[in-house]
Amino acid sequence: MINITIFVFCVIYVSKALQMIKGTLTLVEPKTKKSNRSVAVHENVMEVLKAERKKQIGYRMVLGETYKNNNFVCSRDDGRPMNPDYISKTFPKIKRKLGLEVRFHDLKHTHATMLLKQNVHPKVVQERLGDSSIGITMDTYSYVSPDMQKEAAKKIGNIIK
Known part of the structure; x- marks a missing residue:
């Protein structure tokens, strides 16, 4: 899972990776220097990411100080990061729903x-x-x-x- 710093001009900046280390989600440097990068994305992707961000802002307003503002694109409703394994395990359900025949x-x-x-x-x-x-x-x-x-x-x- 990637921690994506805020998106501007349809570019995603990848600066950290999230890994489970000894039972704790930990932010680490990406595997290689080249992994630390900016990636241009289509405006459709940005719209999805902005909608997710808007949803997170709503949760933050409702939860107040209990919201964990970690700036993750993929986060739980309380702002905590999603476990990368959760995304991998959830993907089969999503692909069935979308009719995709591809593994994560x-x-x-x-x-x-x-x-x-x-x-x-x-x-x-x-x-x-x-x-x-x-x-x-x-x-x-x-x-x-x-x-x-x-x-x-x-x-x-x-x-x-």
Whole structure:
């Protein structure tokens, strides 16, 4: 789970990770320096995040001083952070409701693969994922289909005519 500092200009700033350490939720530095990043998101995503933030502000107004203002996007009604395991365990219910056939762990892979298939520059994909190197991103997420091989052959053929 990521602690996302406030969003401005459709950019999410990832600065900390939340981990369960010896039974306690603990804010830690991300795995690598590259994991500490800013990620541009679509305005539709921002609307969902703003709605969640508005809901949290409502809870804070009702609960007053008992509200734990930790600035997490994914939090309980009282402001405490959600356990990352809760999100992983809840995901199967959500995906059934939405008719998705993807595991929670597959979301990062799916995101990367979809971007690469749309010819988004691999360096951009690496930065979005927070991977430590472009090699890791490409080795892990790129997939060369037969159609891609045919397209490459066509392009080189056009160049050497």
